[in-house]
Amino acid sequence: MRAVVFKATREVAVEDVPDARVERDDDVVVRVTSSALCGTDLHMYDGRTGAVPGMVLGHEGLGIVEDVGPAVHRVQRGDRVVLPAHLYCGVCFNCARGDSAACLRVHPGHAGGAYAMPGMGPFRGSQAELVRVPFADANCVILPGVPGDEHEDDFVLIADAWVTGWHATELAGVRAADTVAVFGAGAVGLLAAYSAQLRGASEVYSVDLIPERLDKAAELGFAPVDVRQGDPVEQIRELRRARPGARLPGEEEMAGVMAGIDAVGFQARDRRHPDREDPRQVIGDLARLVNPTGRLGIAGVFTATDAAPAPEGGHADGSLQVPWAALFNKGVTVGFGRTHDRRYTTHLRDLIISGRARPSQIITHHESLENAPSIYDRFDRRVDGIVKVVFRH
Numbered sequence: 598m599r600a601v602v603f604k605a606t607r608e609v610a611v612e613d614v615p616d617a618r619v620e621r622d623d624d625v626v627v628r629v630t631s632s633a634l635c636g637t638d639l640h641m642y643d644g645r646t647g648a649v650p651g652m653v654l655g656h657e658g659l660g661i662v663e664d665v666g667p668a669v670h671r672v673q674r675g676d677r678v679v680l681p682a683h684l685y686c687g688v689c690f691n692c693a694r695g696d697s698a699a700c701l702r703v704h705p706g707h708a709g710g711a712y713a714m715p716g717m718g719p720f721r722g723s724q725a726e727l728v729r730v731p732f733a734d735a736n737c738v739i740l741p742g743v744p745g746d747e748h749e750d751d752f753v754l755i756a757d758a759w760v761t762g763w764h765a766t767e768l769a770g771v772r773a774a775d776t777v778a779v780f781g782a783g784a785v786g787l788l789a790a791y792s793a794q795l796r797g798a799s800e801v802y803s804v805d806l807i808p809e810r811l812d813k814a815a816e817l818g819f820a821p822v823d824v825r826q827g828d829p830v831e832q833i834r835e836l837r838r839a840r841p842g843a844r845l846p847g848e849e850e851m852a853g854v855m856a857g858i859d860a861v862g863f864q865a866r867d868r869r870h871p872d873r874e875d876p877r878q879v880i881g882d883l884a885r886l887v888n889p890t891g892r893l894g895i896a897g898v899f900t901a902t903d904a905a906p907a908p909e910g911g912h913a914d915g916s917l918q919v920p921w922a923a924l925f926n927k928g929v930t931v932g933f934g935r936t937h938d939r940r941y942t943t944h945l946r947d948l949i950i951s952g953r954a955r956p957s958q959i960i961t962h963h964e965s966l967e968n969a970p971s972i973y974d975r976f977d978r979r980v981d982g983i984v985k986v987v988f989r990h
């Protein structure tokens with residue numbers, strides 16, 4: 598089968614590799630019809646997370662079940678399925694509680710597994726013609742329709758980008774009438790903002806420094822905040838103070854937001870020197886911006902080991918300086934971590950089917966799998982207005 602293979606830092610190739618096949622009785626093999634490129638793929642591409650040459654990349658796949666192991670009961674050959682990025686068994690101590698991202702069986706000895714991520718198990722990725730799905734009855738979300746129909750792009754975003762964005766709003770406890778700021782207007786950030794909007798937020802601010810992303814945020818109805826124009830915390834406070842309407846006593850003190858989301862992670866840019874990274878930048882800004890009694894959701898990735906930490910503020914073992922006292926004194930609740938796919942995937946699927954949600958509005962590029970080396974390079978350099986790429990197989 599053809600597959601996107603990691604070769605070396607900033608080098609991928611599309612190569613022939615051995616076909617994915619049923620290896621255990623509860624596996625299926627899916628023929629991929631669409632897969633997506635994710636900022637997390639760039640953590641491997643950039644040589645930050647210790648990817649091993651030869652690794653098949655991709656963790657956002659959609660396709661048709663082609664082969665079914667004898668112990669698979671629910672999923673059938675010919676089913677259209679989307680494959681959530683974070684693998685789980687569905688029945689262990691953590692899965693039974695809905696904490697599927699911390700599954701104890703899928704990658705024995707660890708809490709959680711995933712396709713094509715170093716340290717997350719041996720599972721090959723879905724930027725390939727075929728992909729093996731372990732614990733298939735748990736890890737296939739069955740969908741209506743046929744490949745290439747009106748929901749092809751919406752459904753592929755259930756594999757990770759939208760689910761992670763939705764999870765960020767859960768971590769930040771977003772509820773009706775909340776004010777919400779999302780740092781990062783890549784695919785996950787835009788879909789976190791979109792999720793906040795679906796949940797009834799009254800104001801949604803989308804913070805970034807790339808013009809095409811800010812344009813997309815405005816197109817979707819969020820207030821774009823351009824970091825190149827100055828401190829985003831002050832910009833949001835100004836916008837909020839300028840609103841018309843009556844105020845409750847003391848409301849001026851609450852000109853920040855009630856819910857803040859980090860959709861950037863450890864590769865945050867230093868605002869004063871955007872060519873440099875500073876993994877403390879976004880969390881520091883959020884700690885200043887969030888109102889007393891507010892909530893933060895940290896959905897951007899923080900890696901356990903960083904092969905090339907930023908000279909200022911970075912740390913090879915992920916120990917970062919965080920303004921703990923500010924958060925304590927404001928009584929802020931902070932939620933972290935990977936999305937528990939099991940809690941959300943079927944709900945989000947149904948929002949698409951009912952016509953209530955169309956997350957595919959964030960997709961900017963469709964490419965053939967053979968173009969992967971070029972699109973990885975352009976996405977990594979943040980050129981050509983790329984927000985989200987879908988490979989058509």
Ligand SMILES: [Zn+2]
Nearest residue numbers: 635637757758
């Ligand atoms: Zn992803």
Ligand SMILES: [Zn+2]
Nearest residue numbers: 686689692700
């Ligand atoms: Zn489990």
